[in-house]
Amino acid sequence: MDTVQAAQCMEALGNETRLSIFRLLVKAGDEGLIVGQVQRALGIPASTLSHHVARLVRCGLVSQERRSRELHCRARYDTMRDVLGFLTDECCTGVSLETESADLALAN
Amino acid sequence: MDTVQAAQCMEALGNETRLSIFRLLVKAGDEGLIVGQVQRALGIPASTLSHHVARLVRCGLVSQERRSRELHCRARYDTMRDVLGFLTDECCTGVSLETESADLALAN
DNA sequence: ACGATATTTCTAATATTATCGAAATATAGT
DNA sequence: ACTATATTTCGATAATATTAGAAATATCGT
Numbered sequence: 001m002d003t004v005q006a007a008q009c010m011e012a013l014g015n016e017t018r019l020s021i022f023r024l025l026v027k028a029g030d031e032g033l034i035v036g037q038v039q040r041a042l043g044i045p046a047s048t049l050s051h052h053v054a055r056l057v058r059c060g061l062v063s064q065e066r067r068s069r070e071l072h073c074r075a076r077y078d079t080m081r082d083v084l085g086f087l088t089d090e091c092c093t094g095v096s097l098e099t100e101s102a103d104l105a106l107a108n
Numbered sequence: 109m110d111t112v113q114a115a116q117c118m119e120a121l122g123n124e125t126r127l128s129i130f131r132l133l134v135k136a137g138d139e140g141l142i143v144g145q146v147q148r149a150l151g152i153p154a155s156t157l158s159h160h161v162a163r164l165v166r167c168g169l170v171s172q173e174r175r176s177r178e179l180h181c182r183a184r185y186d187t188m189r190d191v192l193g194f195l196t197d198e199c200c201t202g203v204s205l206e207t208e209s210a211d212l213a214l215a216n
Numbered sequence: 217a218c219g220a221t222a223t224t225t226c227t228a229a230t231a232t233t234a235t236c237g238a239a240a241t242a243t244a245g246t
Numbered sequence: 247a248c249t250a251t252a253t254t255t256c257g258a259t260a261a262t263a264t265t266a267g268a269a270a271t272a273t274c275g276t
Contacts, residue, residue: 003127011122013199015264016115023111026201036222045266050224052264069222069273080200084192091121092188093134123234143253153236158254160234177243177252218276225270232263240255246248 001082006090008059009083017044018052022061025075032074034067109190114198116167117191125152126160130169133183140182142175 013019021038033041039049053073056062060079065072121127129146141149147157161181164170168187173180 003124003131007122007124007127009122010118010127013195014115014117014119014122016112017264019111019115019118019199023198026199029201034222035224039223046223047225047267048265051266054224066272071223075199077200080195084195084200087121087188087192087195090131091127091134091183092185092192093137125234144251147253154253155237155255156235159236162254174242179253219274220276221272221274223270223272226268228266230263230265232261234261235259237258238256240253242251242253244249244251246250 001086003086003090005059006083006086009061009079012055012059012061015052017042017048018056021049021052022056022075025062025073028074030074032072034070034072036070038073109194111194111198113167114191114194117169117187120163120167120169123160125150125156126164129157129160130164130183133170133181136182138182140180142178142180144178146181 013022020042024038024041025032035046035049035053038053039046042049053062053064057064061076061083063074063076065074121130128150132146132149133140143154143157143161146161147154150157161170161172165172165181169184169191171182171184173182
């Protein structure tokens with residue numbers, strides 16, 4: 001994952017509404033949720049929600065699959081893993097994620 | 109770390125300029141960099157840079173320490189670790205970070 | 217074909233963010 | 247006190263994002 005896509009994903013998740021949507025989808029697991037379920041869960045207008053979901057889809061964090069009238073949304077763990085990988089590699093160099101204090105190494 | 113602070117950090121890192129600043133500071137390691145060094149490295153006007161750095165400081169991703177005229181900036185690994193922890197726990201439930209494909213468990 | 221449901225696209229208003237020059241502040245050396 | 251350096255704050259403009267109602271589209275059941 002390159003810097004641009006990483007930034008796009010972060011920007012997407014940097015909005016509280018979108019972060020809630022994404023967390024909801026993660027919790028829903030493999031099954032995912034249909035847009036209407038998300039809407040009822042979060043209580044936001046359909047058009048607003050559609051906008052936010054589209055943005056999550058655009059940056060690759062959510063996938064959609066139409067099932068007749070309903071639109072199934074699922075969190076894309078692969079993308080999320082890439083984002084975490086980017087952050088760990090590029091933004092946390094030399095720091096273990098464990099809480100044991102770090103042995104900062106200038107890895108470049 | 110709560111949802112609000114996590115979102116703030118992500119929003120901060122979701123801007124390409126700020127992400128570059130942060131990566132630069134991470135690479136600089138424990139020593140950090142003074143604002144002027146960051147400015148020369150990235151080639152952006154001082155006032156614009158100041159704005160972005162202030163934002164990184166505000167959300168806790170960067171710390172500053174004045175040394176006479178110069179302002180030393182350092183990446184705060186502890187905050188970064190918390191952000192990664194949040195993302196791993198709340199946004200990646202049941203998915204291993206290793207590339208071996210996941211055993212999605214609905215952990216709630 | 218029609219009416220109901222699910223969701224998006226359009227449109228417009230409002231709000232927030234980004235950018236950067238100019239002026240202000242802080243500190244250092246002379 | 248004066249000048250130079252380092253950085254921030256101010257102020258104004260431009261760009262982008264958020265919000266949400268209304269209209270459009272798609273699909274279903276009858």
